[in-house]
Amino acid sequence: MKNFFDIIAPIYEIIHFGAEKTFRKIESIAYFKSSDNVLDLGGGTGRISRFLANKVEKIVVVDCSQKMIKGCKKHPGLLCVYAQAEELPFPEQSFSKIIVVDAFHHFQNQKQVVKEIKKVLVNNGQVVIEEFNPVKMFGKLIVIIEKMFCLGSHLHSPASLENLFSMNGFKTRIVNENKSTYYLMAEKSTNSL
């Protein structure tokens, strides 16, 4: 369902609560610095990255829903860009950190997105991904709900997502491996260049 996020965009931040808690968790993994250029990929309305506004050098939100991007533009300090994660309109090594919250499983060509992430990250730059664990009860429920809405999403287990990034030369670490929501921290290793 291509326009699903266009439909729910006006109420997205009301129904998807708990943003600050999620942001604090990501912050504890990513250790943002004031010099960071941050990309929030599949960032929607900027629900998460709004907490970073004016705290880092630059924060760019990319999303492929026009309505989500319209919502994003209401948050001061965010640069909101309508684009596909599979084809990022940025030069190589533009960002020191990338976050992907509840979005990676929605990307249709995930292998291509990993390549794009690698392209736009600086050497030793990091990507932090928050995902639902499809092995856990809540993750299984998400799989069923997203199938009902024909979203075409694909959720990875922690090991499978870690493998996708390590195959592409990233150094990886999983946080909260046994919880319903887990985090992948992947660093672009200079050895893989």
Ligand SMILES: C[S@@+](CC[C@H](N)C(=O)[O-])C[C@H]1O[C@@H](n2cnc3c(N)ncnc32)[C@H](O)[C@@H]1O
């Ligand atoms: C569940 S929302 C999460 C939004 C935001 N990260 C958050 O946590 O509030 C998933 C987002 O991914 C976006 N998305 C899905 N596929 C995409 C793609 N190929 N390129 C860019 N954005 C995409 C959707 O438009 C949607 O806004």
